[in-house]
Amino acid sequence: MTDSISSVLSQIRAYQSQLGQASRAGDVARSDTVQGLAGMREAGLGGTVSGPSFSDTLRNALDGVSQAQAKSGALQAAFERGEPGADLARVMVASQQASVAFRATVEVRNRLVQAYQDVMNMPL
Template sequence: MTDSISSVLSQIRAYQSQLGQAPRVAGDMARSDAIQGLQGLQAPGQAGAVSGPSFSETLRSAIDGVSAAQEKAGALQRAFERGDPGADLARVMVASQQSQVAFRATVEVRNRLVQAYQDVMNMPL
């Protein structure tokens, strides 16, 4: 758990340095100041907001990519079974392994999101 927290903190610090903000130490702000600091942020639909894909769009495109990899592997497998000369065993196996790795990664992301949600919900107020 400590490794994952330090990993997330290092990623946040890297993003802050990319944005030109100085990284803050946890004790630099009081909790009420941290919440007040968020008041200047705009909602995603407002003018002047940073443009970019939302979390749900990113997640949806990742899931679509996994689905496409699985469909490609299935199509190659069916072509190999029919005896199509363009579908050799090596291509079928590589596509199958790629789709399997992508699916496992998606399941792991889902598990981590569920765990993060449970951690947040179990935090004392």
């Protein structure tokens, strides 16, 4: 169970670093793994942080999972047709990447639902 949690966390960190690299300006560098922590620190200093919102981050992560699944499906179809560039190893690696990405997405969704239920069950 601990291995699955650490793999989910590493997948989330990988998505976040990809998003950080894509949205980062040439002269802005972030050293924090979690960009929200930097935002909280800078907000305390009176500054504003312009970074991707939670919904943008979630949407980009879901798009990445969708692209991984589409790539896996395309490689499987190419392998079934017997195309020379689609060997079994590439098909299996793409399939496993899509599977891990999907499982990570489901785990994040489960955690968000649990957090929502915890907040809704808090006494006033």
